[in-house]
Amino acid sequence: MSEKKDLNIGLVGYGFMGRTHSNAYCKVSNFFDLEYRPRLKAVCGRSEDNAKAFAAQWGYESVETDWKALVARDDIDAIDICTPNNTHAEIAIAAAKAGKMILCEKPLSMNTAEGEEMVKKIEEAGVANTVWYNYRRVPAVTLAKQLIDEGRLGKIFHYRANFLQDWTISTDLPQGGAALWRLDVNAAGSGVTGDLLAHCIDTAIWLNGGITDVSAMTETFIKERMHNLTGKVEKVGIDDACTFMCHFGNGSLGLFESTRYARGHKALYTLEINGEHASIRWDLHDLHRLEYFDHRDDSLVRGWRSVHVTDGDMPYMDKWWVPGLQIGYEHTFVHQVADFLEGLAKGQPTSPTFAEALETQKVCDAVLSSAASKQWVNV
Ligand code: SOE
Numbered sequence: 001m002s003e004k005k006d007l008n009i010g011l012v013g014y015g016f017m018g019r020t021h022s023n024a025y026c027k028v029s030n031f032f033d034l035e036y037r038p039r040l041k042a043v044c045g046r047s048e049d050n051a052k053a054f055a056a057q058w059g060y061e062s063v064e065t066d067w068k069a070l071v072a073r074d075d076i077d078a079i080d081i082c083t084p085n086n087t088h089a090e091i092a093i094a095a096a097k098a099g100k101m102i103l104c105e106k107p108l109s110m111n112t113a114e115g116e117e118m119v120k121k122i123e124e125a126g127v128a129n130t131v132w133y134n135y136r137r138v139p140a141v142t143l144a145k146q147l148i149d150e151g152r153l154g155k156i157f158h159y160r161a162n163f164l165q166d167w168t169i170s171t172d173l174p175q176g177g178a179a180l181w182r183l184d185v186n187a188a189g190s191g192v193t194g195d196l197l198a199h200c201i202d203t204a205i206w207l208n209g210g211i212t213d214v215s216a217m218t219e220t221f222i223k224e225r226m227h228n229l230t231g232k233v234e235k236v237g238i239d240d241a242c243t244f245m246c247h248f249g250n251g252s253l254g255l256f257e258s259t260r261y262a263r264g265h266k267a268l269y270t271l272e273i274n275g276e277h278a279s280i281r282w283d284l285h286d287l288h289r290l291e292y293f294d295h296r297d298d299s300l301v302r303g304w305r306s307v308h309v310t311d312g313d314m315p316y317m318d319k320w321w322v323p324g325l326q327i328g329y330e331h332t333f334v335h336q337v338a339d340f341l342e343g344l345a346k347g348q349p350t351s352p353t354f355a356e357a358l359e360t361q362k363v364c365d366a367v368l369s370s371a372a373s374k375q376w377v378n379v
Contacts, residue, residue: 004029006077007341008041010070010100012091013082014054015179017105018043021080021132022058024333031319032338035345044070067091071098078128081105084187085194089114092354096125103340104131107198107364108357110189115361119354130340130350131357133202135269137335139327140290142315143307144273144280145207147292153275156252159208161271163196164262168222168240175236177228184227185237192258193218193242193364199269200256202352202360208273209250211363213378216244218371221261244367288326 009025011018025038044064045051051063064070067087071079071094078101081091089109095102102122108131109115122129135141147153167173168183175183182188182195205211218239227234241259248254262268269284278294290307297303310326312318316335320327336350343350352360362379370377 004037005035006039007036007101007344008039008075008077009080010041010064010073010076010078011043011060011080011082012045012067012070012087013105014043014045014051015082017082017132018054019058020134020330020333021082021103021337022060023330024337026058027334028337028341031334032341034338034341036341038337038341041076042070042073068094071095071100077101078103084181085110085189086187089118092118092129093121096122096127096129099125099127101128101344102130102354104129104354104357106131106133106202106357106360107189107194108354108361112358112362112365115354115358119358122354128340128344128350129354130336130343131352131354132333132336133199133352133357133360134332134336135199135203135284136206136352137316137332137339138282138284138287139315139317140282140288140307140309141203141207143290143309144282146315147278147280148207148273148275152278152294153273153280154277156208156248156250156273156275158274159204159248159252159254159271160273161200161204161254161256162268163192163200163258164265164268165192165196165260166263166265168260169263171222171225174226174228175234176230180228183225183236183238184229188238190364190368191218191220191238191240191242192260193239193367196258196260196269197242197244197256197367198360198364200258200271201363202357203271204248204254204256205356205359205363206352208248208252208254210248210359211246211254211379212249213376214244214246214363214366214370215376216242216367216370217374218242218368239368239371242367242371244370246363287328 040060043060079095081104246254272281281291340350366377
């Protein structure tokens with residue numbers, strides 16, 4: 001493919017996620033031969049100095065300090081939302097009204113009602129959209145999807161997932177403001193449920209189908225923290241830890257756990273699926289491997305295989321190096337951009353769309369509601 005069409009990106013927010021997405025835009029056209037090529041047109045942030053520094057670092061052509069000005073620009077095709085959760089809806093709805101495509105960080109929204117409004121407005125506008133649930137596009141996870149869809153596991157009985165971290169254990173850690181908005185319920189909507197379990201739920205729905213009902217418990221271990229924006233000690237409104245069990249529509253049972261209080265774990269996302277014939281498991285800390293056990297193997301050599309997902313016939317891997325050489329976390333974002341650009345060329349949606357990410361939001365809401373009521377809750 002020779003003649004490339006520019007897709008002008010307007011990025012809102014320049015934190016951790018702004019960096020992962022910018023990196024993906026910079027790399028994608030070097031590795032994927034696609035009709036569209038992202039062009040880093042503008043980055044938007046409230047601090048002009050920081051926005052300019054970010055633009056210089058990543059190669060953005062211009063800066064804005066008001067997202068409304070960015071959305072109003074004629075030279076922007078797609079708005080990428082990398083700001084705290086409480087701003088997603090307003091920016092996405094305005095971007096849709098302006099006819100912009102939208103790539104939105106996860107979770108979609110603060111809650112289901114807000115998410116429903118976003119989906120309605122985005123669908124009315126008919127703009128291309130996707131939500132950055134990046135772990136689907138770890139090649140080993142995408143391979144798991146392939147194996148499940150091929151029926152290799154047979155009937156699925158169990159789905160288990162954990163997302164464990166340990167960065168909020170100190171009582172001195174404040175809430176609110178840059179980097180720490182994830183601890184502020186007014187900015188984040190929830191704690192580990194929306195931040196970490198949402199990843200696990202998105203992958204689970206993708207791999208194993210819809211979740212019908214949940215029974216959950218949550219805990220907030222540190223009840224008060226200094227708030228960076230008010231300077232006062234304030235009640236902590238987020239869940240520090242959450243565990244839930246659930247039923248899937250296909251009859252299997254789910255067990256999920258997430259916490260920011262698992263000392264020793266920085267970002268341990270693991271999943272295991274047990275089927276009638278075979279099981280698979282995956283671990284983010286060893287992300288290029290997919291563990292596979294098949295009961296149909298000859299019993300003398302039957303056991304867990306550790307598949308090194310680097311061969312060219314494995315998902316996405318023909319685009320990278322040579323068999324045996326690995327890729328990592330940042331490539332999942334490159335894959336999502338590549339899929340988005342390919343979808344654009346073919347006129348097809350890129351999963352998860354806003355409508356699909358709303359299903360994850362509904363499960364998160366049911367989980368929080370079940371924890372509050374101590375009852376099973378239907379999704
Ligand atoms: C939280 O620490 C966090 O950065 C999440 O917000 C991301 O979604 C997750 O991928 C890693 O952990």
